Amino acid sequence: MIGIVNYGLGNLSSVRNALEFLKREAEFVTRPEDLDRAEALVLPGVGHFVAGMENLLRGGLAQALYREVVDRGKPILGICLGMQLMCASSAEAPGVDGLGWFDLSFELLKSRDLRTPNIGWNDVSATGDSRLLAGLKTPTFYFVHSYYADGLGSGVSSYIDADVKVAASLERGNMFATQFHPEKSQQDGLKVLSNFLEIVDHG
Amino acid sequence: MAKRRLIVSLLYRDGVIVQSRRFSHTNVVGSMKIAIEFFNVWEADEIAILNVARQDDNFDLFVQDIHEVSKSSFLPLSVGGWVTDRDRVKMLFDNGADKVVVNTRLFDDPDFARAIASQYGNQALVAAIDARLENGRHMVYVDRGRRPVGLEAAHWARKVELLGAGEILLTSIDQDGQKNGYDLELMRQVSEAVDIPVIAFGGIQDFTNMADCLETTRIDAVAAGNVFHYFEQSTRKAKNALLARGVDTRVPNNYFKY
Numbered sequence: 121m122i123g124i125v126n127y128g129l130g131n132l133s134s135v136r137n138a139l140e141f142l143k144r145e146a147e148f149v150t151r152p153e154d155l156d157r158a159e160a161l162v163l164p165g166v167g168h169f170v171a172g173m174e175n176l177l178r179g180g181l182a183q184a185l186y187r188e189v190v191d192r193g194k195p196i197l198g199i200c201l202g203m204q205l206m207c208a209s210s211a212e213a214p215g216v217d218g219l220g221w222f223d224l225s226f227e228l229l230k231s232r233d234l235r236t237p238n239i240g241w242n243d244v245s246a247t248g249d250s251r252l253l254a255g256l257k258t259p260t261f262y263f264v265h266s267y268y269a270d271g272l273g274s275g276v277s278s279y280i281d282a283d284v285k286v287a288a289s290l291e292r293g294n295m296f297a298t299q300f301h302p303e304k305s306q307q308d309g310l311k312v313l314s315n316f317l318e319i320v321d322h323g
Numbered sequence: 324m325a326k327r328r329l330i331v332s333l334l335y336r337d338g339v340i341v342q343s344r345r346f347s348h349t350n351v352v353g354s355m356k357i358a359i360e361f362f363n364v365w366e367a368d369e370i371a372i373l374n375v376a377r378q379d380d381n382f383d384l385f386v387q388d389i390h391e392v393s394k395s396s397f398l399p400l401s402v403g404g405w406v407t408d409r410d411r412v413k414m415l416f417d418n419g420a421d422k423v424v425v426n427t428r429l430f431d432d433p434d435f436a437r438a439i440a441s442q443y444g445n446q447a448l449v450a451a452i453d454a455r456l457e458n459g460r461h462m463v464y465v466d467r468g469r470r471p472v473g474l475e476a477a478h479w480a481r482k483v484e485l486l487g488a489g490e491i492l493l494t495s496i497d498q499d500g501q502k503n504g505y506d507l508e509l510m511r512q513v514s515e516a517v518d519i520p521v522i523a524f525g526g527i528q529d530f531t532n533m534a535d536c537l538e539t540t541r542i543d544a545v546a547a548g549n550v551f552h553y554f555e556q557s558t559r560k561a562k563n564a565l566l567a568r569g570v571d572t573r574v575p576n577n578y579f580k581y
Contacts, residue, residue: 133419137394167444237446237489239520240325240543241368241573260573262368262399263325264421264446304399304421306366 122320123149123158125185127175129201130164138303138313152184160194160320161185165201166264169213169226172205182219189295190221195320197313198297200265203290206297212267222275222290222297226267233282237266242280242300244288250277252289252296254315259308261288261300268299327537327572328368328544329561330522333358335404336376338384342548359392367558368573370396371492371546373424373451374404375467386414393419401449401492412439416447424492426451427465430472430479433486440487449522450488452476454509455496461509468496476509477516484517491517492546494525505536505545514541522546530564537570 122139124132126148139146139162146162149155163185165172176182188194198206207218210226229236243260246253253259259278269287271279280286289312290297296316302309334341339351340358359370372392374385382405389402402415403424415423428435429450439448453468454461454476461476472479480491493513495506505523514521520543523536533545547561565572 131416131419131421133393134421138397141397166447167442234325235518235520235543237444237519238325239446239490240328242325258574260326264399266445301399303397306397310397 121158122146122160122162122317123155124162124164125155125181125202126150127165127172127179127181129167129172129175130199131166132164134301134303135162135164135199138310139317142310142314142317144317150179152180155181155184155188158188158194160316161188161196163196163198163202163205165199165205167201169201169204169210169218169267170216172201173213173216173218176205176219185219193294195294195316196296197316198290198295199303200299200301203297203299204267204269206290206295207269210267221295222273222292224269224273224275224287224290226269229266229268229284229286231282231284231286234280234284234286237264238268238286239264241305242282242286242288244278244300245281246278247276250289251291251319252298252312252315253278256308256311259312261298261302261305261308261312263288263300265299325543326368327542327565327570328522329366329533329558329565329572330369330371330401330544330546331367331558332371332373332524332546332548334375334548335372335385335388336374337381338388341375355388355392356395359396366562366573367398368544369399369401371401371403371424373402376405377467379405379407382411382414386418389415389420390418403449403451403492409435409438412443416443422447422449422490424449424451426453427470429483429486429488430463430465436483436486436488440489445487445489445519448488449490449492450480450483450486451492451494452479452483452513453494453496454506456506456509461495461506461512464496477512480513480517480521484519488519490520490522492522492524496525498525505532507536507539510536510542511540514543520544524548530561533561534565534568534570537565538568
């Protein structure tokens, strides 16, 4: 069972629909003790960094995530705001710490090539051997965001190659994250989710 | 540099999809579920579903239908029409919408935009702007094209951007359903007035109009409703036509089968 962390933000149903389309059982998990039952976790999210961290901390979910992901090595996929929360900080929330699993900070997107918010389909370039993007030759995904992390930063496995390099996906060990929405990126997105499930099953 | 988007707009009324001409409704096309599955398969970039019912008495049915179709849509879904209060916004997001499209309410209540943007993020709010050409100026009308508000489209567009909208869905009332193409001057003015993405809607006859609009203006996405109902594989054909004109848009590939 894939546990979709429900901390009050984000369109969780879309993620569940996509996983069920891939014939995988998925449940919303709201309480810290429920994270234990999942074989892997998805941390979705749409909204504000401040609200996101507050909700994770208030419900005891942040602690539970540390336990499951860092201590027990459970695979996790962060999506959009979920990815941002897995990192160190964001200019959207000065003074608020993220989970800090990736040493990246988010800045407001200011680009000649991309609008702010960046809404729409972008090609991404893999930095090396990306497990999430395995099998995708010219991946294109749907992005919706105003804040971005440096595409050349540590842990980045793919990025949008614009005048500003925008981190598109992160990978390290059992931790994975995408700035884009795989559940809204049709075939390429479903392939990313399928790759994640492959990692969950076979390590 | 984000690719130009092709958005299929389905006009919904009391359970069925309809076509429109100058904001009057003509044919009933069919069930929404079938339409969604077709366009998902045939490579649209996004889907917009707009409730164009004349009366506000079927919102619950609308939400149910949205909930149902969102299950088989792996594309971004924008939903609008009769979005009159925050409860309705929440219902739509809870039932599968990725973005809500709001028109009249943004004008009547400036706090509405701020409230939605601060709770769900700017990118979740699409401001729909409908305009009619009068004495050489593009004037905004709300309430399904019936109430003039005395503002020019570009001016109101800048205002909604400040209020927190993440995108604008821009429709020329005159061109709607006329098959004469978009009102390029309107599209140009508004897309140059704001920094947020602008979606052109209303009037296309064929894919040449779409390509013209993308080539000659800063419009980020083109939307159409009526034209896609006429033939099969229509969105894929539209995509191919745009690609042939050198427009940077997502390349259709085969439907992913598992």
